[in-house]
Each structure stands twice: as structure tokens, then as C-alpha cells.
Amino acid sequence: MSTGTHHHGRTARLELDDQSLRDWDAIVLDAGPERIILDRSAFYPGGGGQPPDRGVLLWQGVQTRIAGVRKSDELELIPVEGDPVPPAGTGVRCAVEDDRRSALMRTHSGLHLLCGVVFRDYGCLVTGGNMEPLSARMDFDLREVPPGFKQAVEDACNQEVEADRRIQVKSLPRAEAFEIPDIIRTATNLVPPEVEDVRIVDIVGLDTQADGGTHVASTKQIGRISVAKVENKGRGFRRLRIKISD
Template identity: 70%
Template sequence: MDDTAATDQHGRTTRLELTDQALRDWNATVLHASAEDGIVLDRSAFYPGGGGQPPDEGVLLWGGVRTRIVGARKGDDLHLIPHDDDPLPPVGTSVEATLDDERRTALMRTHSGLHVLCGVVFRDYGALVTGGNMTPLEARMDFNIEAVPEGFKEHVTAAINAEVAADRAIEVRSLPRAEAFAIPDIIRTATNLVPETVEVVRLVDIKGLDVQADGGTHVASTKWIGELEIAKIENKGRGFRRVRLRVKA
């Protein structure tokens, strides 16, 4: 997983979602707005995408006007992408920002579900992650598994749902790089994706199952993920298997 730097500031924007993943509404001031670069706020809870998790969507309300936000991206600043048909709020405008709650919550459940899958497959089969991606309530994760063991799908399905039922707390914390990397198996990917320049690492800890560097948003405990289904297992070449995960609505 990438985007693991444990800072709540990106450019001129304070990233509220990194410390309050339940936040859906907040007030902010527009620092920049243009058709080319989008909108920059002083405070934002829009997740800009990263680690396989797509960016948030939502709206900005200002002066009786609505501007739909269809995405976000990271550059020198955190840029919100407005809908092509909507007006841009002028610099200095106070806005009421609201996330698309259904989309964000579905992505949080899905992302946490992938961490449960990762934890179970690493614990029971010793396999590392080689890639992953997600959309709301559907995802895939690739593992360096030479051959799928007999009963793999059935075992993993039962095991991940047992972890959901166990109601394990999911906690986020930050540690200095050296201290974080002293934790055994903190990197569950085949390649370490945490840049050398990152001095403080954000960790997502599913208590008793999985702890790893991660920059995304998650539910507070495994019970909020809901029932998980292994939809399909695909052969992606020698030594690589793709597991497609579905989160029940």
C-alpha cells in the first residue's frame, strides 16, 4: 500500500480524513480555484486516492450554489476536481463541504475487507501482496502464490468471515520510520512501497490479525465490514494468483 506518510498536511490543505475517518461534513475556505487545477481548500476530508483506494466524491455548497466534486488528486496541493458543468467558488469563499457518505462508507468497508483478506492469507499461507485495487464493495488482491492449495477458497472464505465476526478493533497510529519498520512483517507487499523520504509512517492495525503501513480510510472494527465473499480466483501468471473479493451490501 502507498500513501503512508503520516502527515495531516498536504501543500496548503489540512487533511482531516487521516485523523477523523467518520467525518462527512465540515467548513472550509477556498484557497485556489481554476478550470485547469481544480479547487484547493484550506481543510479537506476528501481522500485523494492511493493504495488502490479511489478518491472521494461529494459537493461544496456556497452562496446558494452547489459545486459537485467528482474526484481529487495530489500535486503540490490537494486538488478537488469539480464537475465540468458546475461553477467554481471564488478564492476566499467559505464553503460547506460534504462527502458522498454511501460511497466513502462502502470504500472503507471494502478497504478494511482487503486488509482482513491480506492478514488471513499471510497468516495461513505466508503469501505477500503483489497488487490490488478496489471499487465500492468489490476489490481484487494479487498474491505471490505458486499454486492454489486444495480447499483454499473455502478455507479463506470461512476464515475472513470469522475475523469479521470477531469484531476486531481497527486502529490507526503513526510511528517514526525506524520504530515502524522494527515491527515484524510490517510490509505485506512483495515490494516495499514506502518511499525512503517518509520519516513517519501511518499504520493500520487490525488488532490480533494484521498491522501494516497504509494511507487509506477504514471502518472502526471488522464487524462493520459485513459479510465477505471470494467471488473468483484467477491465475495471473507463474506464481501469481488474483483473489476477487465482494462485500455484501
């Protein structure tokens, strides 16, 4: 039976309610060589710069590897080419690749922390970003780079890591969400107009943003943040590359 407060097509999205969930049972609703649709899924389909999850389905002594996830009208799991695919109606045991997801959660939360620090200390909006496990980039609208900027940002980020701030996730009606000051930290509002309930990620006391990704529960769980490089991308845009370590 499908449970969860978030759905995409026929699939209940369990990862948005429980970001620690790594394995669960599901029923196959539809399947073919290029896509599998489940009634319940904790595979994150990607978005906000965070790549989609990988993992496996186990059924009747058989393993189907999941190479990725995509959103169309349905939430589609992408099986590894050549792997057997469970037919519709099959009960499956599902598992997300834990090391990858956990690293991406730390990285995504690290980018929100970076965004909060740069907005607080320099008033800069985000113009783009992307991530891989434990490494990422974020672009800012920063016309001039102050002296000592790279080290100052790194030090401030790690102070916020050590502060062990709680990271809370909740959903609010669109009108209520947009009453929160500076809820959109990007130069362009990326929340589609048809979205009625906006998911909010709040690093308590530092950064509150509309966001659909997965996150750790506190800044201490991110680990150490290193600013590897500050690049000039032209027209006043600066790219900060970060690394996350234990």
C-alpha cells in the same frame, strides 16, 4: 483555521485524523475551472488501491460538485466540468458522498483482513490490488493453490469478521514503524523514502500494515466477505476477487 495533524501542501487532511467525518467548513485558497484548493479537506485523494472521494461544495446558495481529488504539490479537488467554482477567499460547506466513502472503507478494511488471513495461513505476500465500492481484487505470490483454498479463505475471513477485532490507526516515526515485524505485506516496499511518519493500520491481533487509506473501526463493520473467484495470473501469482455484503 486549518486543523489536523496531516497536511498536503497548504491543506489540512482531516480524513486521516477522523475517518467518520463527512461534512465540514473550509476556506477556498485557490480555484479555477480544473482545480480547487481548500485550507481543510476530508476528501480522500486516492491511494493504496482506494479510489478518490466524490462530493459537493455549497457556497452562497450555489453547489459545486466534486468529481474527484488528485495530489500534486497541492491537494486538488476536481470540479465537475461546467459547474460554477467558488473564488479564492470564499467560505464553503463541504460534504463527502457518504454511501460511496463508507462502502470503500468497508472494502479497504476487507482487503486488509484478507491480506492478514492469507499471510497468516499461507505466508503469501501481496503483489497488487484494486477496489471499487464493495468489490475488490488482491493478487498474491502463491505458487500452488491448496485443495479447498477458496472456501477455506472465505470461511477464515468471515470468522475474523465475527471476531469483531478493533481496527486502529496511528502514525509512527519511520524507524519505529519499520521495527514492527512484517509491517510491509507487499512484495515491494511502497512507502516512499521521504516519508518520515508512517501511518499504520492495525487489525488488532491479525494484521498490521503501513497504509494511507480510510477504514472502518472494527472487522464486524466490514460485513460478509465472499471470495468470488481465484484466478491464475501466471508465474505463481493468484488473484482473489472478493465481494462485500451486509
